[in-house]
Amino acid sequence: MKKFVAILSRLNPYRNIFFLVSIVFIVWMLFFDANSWMIHRVLDEEIEVLELKKDFYNSEIKNDLEQLEALETPEGLEAYAREKYKMKRENEDIYIIASDTTNQSK
Numbered sequence: 001m002k003k004f005v006a007i008l009s010r011l012n013p014y015r016n017i018f019f020l021v022s023i024v025f026i027v028w029m030l031f032f033d034a035n036s037w038m039i040h041r042v043l044d045e046e047i048e049v050l051e052l053k054k055d056f057y058n059s060e061i062k063n064d065l066e067q068l069e070a071l072e073t074p075e076g077l078e079a080y081a082r083e084k085y086k087m088k089r090e091n092e093d094i095y096i097i098a099s100d101t102t103n104q105s106k
Helices: 003-009 017-033 037-071 074-085
Strands: none
Touching: 017 037, 037 074
16 A cells, blocks of 8 residues: 555656546446446346347247147147047047056055
């Protein structure tokens, strides 16, 4: 600390006024300004999160469009009704086999 004070005491304030003003300006722009570096860092992180969400939702839209295309055909609609709602055709029997997990542990 003594060395720093000695260096500052040797500097002529009129000769280094541009240096001091530029240091104050840089500190002001980095930390105190409305468009400071810290605020830009936070905004960049938010942009990254929003871009990840955008990619996720675009992939979900693509999957939903593929499912809608599959449901537009009669075969796709029948397959969906059989899988989701366990529907059947007339004169057809469906057997649902459920496994009991409590007896498997023996």
